Amino acid sequence: xxxxxxxxxxxxxxxxxxxxxxxxxxxxxxxxxxxxxxxxxxxxxxxxxxxxxxxxxxxxxxxxxxxxxxxxxxxxxxxxxxxxxxxxxxxxxxxxxxxxxxxxxxxxxxxxxxxxxxxxxxxxxxxxxxxxxxxxxxxxxxxxxxxxxxxxxxxxxxxxxxxxxxxxxxxxxxxxxxxxxxxxxxxxxxxxxxxxxxxxxxxxxxxxxxxxxxxxxxxxxxxxxxxxxxxxxxxxxxxxxxx
Amino acid sequence: xxxxxxxxxxxxxxxxxxxxxxxxxxxxxxxxxxxxxxxxxxxxxxxxxxxxxxxxxxxxxxxxxxxxxxxxxxxxxxxxxxxxxxxxxxxxxxxxxxxxxxxxxxxxxxxxxxxxxxxxxxxxxxxxxxxxxxxxxxxxxxxxxxxxxxxxxxxxxxxxxxxxxxxxxxxxxxxxxxxxxxxxx
Numbered sequence: 001x002x003x004x005x006x007x008x009x010x011x012x013x014x015x016x017x018x019x020x021x022x023x024x025x026x027x028x029x030x031x032x033x034x035x036x037x038x039x040x041x042x043x044x045x046x047x048x049x050x051x052x053x054x055x056x057x058x059x060x061x062x063x064x065x066x067x068x069x070x071x072x073x074x075x076x077x078x079x080x081x082x083x084x085x086x087x088x089x090x091x092x093x094x095x096x097x098x099x100x101x102x103x104x105x106x107x108x109x110x111x112x113x114x115x116x117x118x119x120x121x122x123x124x125x126x127x128x129x130x131x132x133x134x135x136x137x138x139x140x141x142x143x144x145x146x147x148x149x150x151x152x153x154x155x156x157x158x159x160x161x162x163x164x165x166x167x168x169x170x171x172x173x174x175x176x177x178x179x180x181x182x183x184x185x186x187x188x189x190x191x192x193x194x195x196x197x198x199x200x201x202x203x204x205x206x207x208x209x210x211x212x213x214x215x216x217x218x219x220x221x222x223x224x225x226x227x228x229x230x231x232x233x234x235x236x237x238x239x240x241x242x243x
Numbered sequence: 244x245x246x247x248x249x250x251x252x253x254x255x256x257x258x259x260x261x262x263x264x265x266x267x268x269x270x271x272x273x274x275x276x277x278x279x280x281x282x283x284x285x286x287x288x289x290x291x292x293x294x295x296x297x298x299x300x301x302x303x304x305x306x307x308x309x310x311x312x313x314x315x316x317x318x319x320x321x322x323x324x325x326x327x328x329x330x331x332x333x334x335x336x337x338x339x340x341x342x343x344x345x346x347x348x349x350x351x352x353x354x355x356x357x358x359x360x361x362x363x364x365x366x367x368x369x370x371x372x373x374x375x376x377x378x379x380x381x382x383x384x385x386x387x388x389x390x391x392x393x394x395x396x397x398x399x400x401x402x403x404x405x406x407x408x409x410x411x412x413x414x415x416x417x418x419x420x421x422x423x424x425x426x427x428x
Contacts, residue, residue: 093338097344097346097347099338099340099341099343099344100334100340100398100426100427100428101334101340101341101398101427101428102341102344103428106428107428109428112426112427112428113422113426115426115427116422116423116425116426116427117422119422119425121337121394121396121420121425122331122337122338122384122386122394122396123338123384124386126387127338127339127343127346129343129346129347129381130347131347131348132347
């Protein structure tokens with residue numbers, strides 16, 4: 001395993017070859033804002049909050065999907081980046097119907113706390129207010145498209161950790177939606193194992209336990225790294241069995 | 244009682260537009276701090292007074308609620324013209340919040356769904372009338388209609404976030420709340 005050295009915000013830091021800029025930054029204690037990224041799942045690069053500047057490059061790079069390289073000069077904080085990050089959160093808030101005061105995750109929401117952290121105390125853009133449905137057909141879980149930010153954590157955890165691939169994404173742009181089993185009501189899903197991992201990794205109020213009311217839905221995704229660590233230690237055994 | 248500072252008191256107003264009045268209630272939760280506030284300011288308009296017309300030359304106006312109908316719109320224009328510092332107070336003023344839940348529907352649909360789930364014409368309100376103000380096509384945050392000078396989000400903003408922000412504004416500074424004091428909801 002080769003070691004690489006790069007500069008992040010003026011600090012000389014080292015990482016393992018193959019790590020993303022985001023991972024190296026986090027290991028070095030340099031926090032980069034993220035919403036779609038979640039440790040243990042594959043990077044997606046959808047929310048764009050983790051954008052950084054690379055010396056010698058004009059455009060910005062999503063640090064979660066950019067592989068760290070020897071000699072890289074990375075800037076994670078600048079007026080330009082902070083402006084874009086605020087704008088991104090404002091666009092997320094404007095795109096669908098986010099009403100924190102009456103949301104199941106009020107007080108426990110990653111979008112809500114990210115907005116506060118980045119200084120978004122108002123949204124400059126027109127709210128689109130699309131008429132979006134909910135799916136409360138399932139007996140345990142509910143899906144509210146009004147709150148979804150299309151981070152695809154549900155899609156990834158279901159595919160990569162649970163192995164069911166119940167979730168997917170359909171459409172593009174403002175018509176994009178997460179779907180269950182080629183767009184069926186949740187209760188009709190034949191692939192869903194009812195494990196609830198999707199609910200726990202969802203950063204917003206889009207997925208929730210039925211029966212909770214305002215502010216009652218507290219998510220806990222700590223199971224994710226526990227499973228992944230156990231799976232890694234089991235890997236050699238599985239490989240032995242296969243051979 | 245009059246003294247030499249009396250004339251220089253800051254002229255403060257609070258207004259209740261398209262909201263539930265919870266923000267003005269929460270404002271009263273300042274409790275004893277209201278005594279401090281009354282020593283520094285003169286309350287020239289608000290739901291707590293019986294003053295009918297919005298006065299001129301107001302220094303700070305704290306506005307609760309969104310712009311929901313033609314009456315809100317008219318009053319807010321007046322407020323903006325007559326106030327130096329307009330404070331968008333609470334989530335309805337800042338984001339539209341609960342008042343704007345209706346924005347997925349047209350005003351006609353809102354009135355039918357709320358009051359007239361029977362055949363026939365929707366009740367008063369979607370059209371201009373001499374009695375009731377007309378609902379606007381959507382419920383708007385204040386700053387989407389005319390600019391505001393400070394934002395205090397929260398549903399409602401509790402006294403712990405209202406007071407430091409208000410104090411800063413009274414002292415002619417910018418209100419710069421800590422991250423945990425500026426979240427929506």
